[in-house]
Amino acid sequence: MKKTLYLMRHGQTLFNLRKKVQGWCDSPLTELGIKQAEAAAAYFKEQNIVFDQAYCSTSERASDTLEIITDLPYTRLKGLKEWNFGTFEGESEDLNPPLPYNDFFVQYGGEDQKEVQQRMAETCQKIMEEDNEVVLAVSHGGACRNFMRVWEHTSTINQLQKIGNCCIMKFEYENKEFKLVGIINQNVSDVKGELPVVS
Secondary structure (H helix, E strand, O other), X not given: OOEEEEEEEOOOEHHHHOOEOOOOOOOOEOHHHHHHHHHHHHHHHHOOOOOOEEEEEOOHHHHHHHHHHOOOOEEEEHXXXXXXXXXXXXXXXXXXXXXXXOOHHHHHOOOOHHHHHHHHHHHHHHHHOOOOOEEEEEEOXXXXXXXXXXXXXXXXXXXXXXXXXXXXXXXXXXOOEEEEEEEEOEOOOOOOOOOOOEO
């Protein structure tokens, strides 16, 4: 049976706004981040998408985003957390090395890129093997991008698209394989702007 996973990034946070590295550390949603989550909620409602189950990482920015989108009971999973950037956490994004990061952060107490990919792949697979058909999982930009890389061989979607705050990635899941079938980026750039505009 073909199932659907809606994997999404949390709304904008204070650290996103201030261009700070935010992996396992946390910061609150901004006013814009709340509006982005509201826009995502409106998108799901307009598309008549009803979730059987909902999950998020153990970071508060992810659970706060999820609670704006749905009032469904949900499960917090460490496997959906962002890449651990070690001692770079909370520092300026200007200090990040050039892409790809690979194992750069390991020497600073962080995770290897392959660890992030494996953790996300195993967690999402376990989620989709539950008794469900349509699932929401709120995670993080780096974690989502690395999950996409694991399954890029099954998809024809442009993998280089931006994963903005509250970006929604639609995956089909069948025969233990994920296929990316859509990327929806919210176009909410002003907290006074109209809701929702999706592309």
